[in-house]
């Protein structure tokens with residue numbers, strides 16, 4: 832069944848790290864974390880959403896960014912993330928995130944957007960991420 836598998840983020844980490852190298856920002860690490868809320872709370876970082884699938888943190892010591900991604904993303908959680916995007920106005924775009932790797936790539940790009948533009952809101956980060964997913968080329972006629 833389409834999109835009905837739990838995403839195991841670990842198996843995509845190498846690919847995601849390669850995507851991140853295309854962007855100019857100080858990256859400390861991309862890490863797959865079993866429970867982002869718990870990870871944060873153990874380190875005194877405020878987080879109260881137990882369904883959090885991505886988070887971008889800045890290391891105050893070296894100024895670098897650490898991107899946390901949920902290690903396991905169930906179909907239920909994935910659908911709630913996609914529903915939130917639809918609600919933010921990306922109803923036409925969410926279908927492009929059915930494949931696990933595309934979903935994760937968008938998630939990573941969304942967090943990179945937070946790192947590069949700290950004042951951006953969720954909608955801005957989604958928009959930028961969808962645009963980056965399309966790649967650098969635009970259709971411009973063909974014979």
Ligand SMILES: [Zn+2]
Pocket residue numbers: 941945952953956
């Ligand atoms: Zn966000």
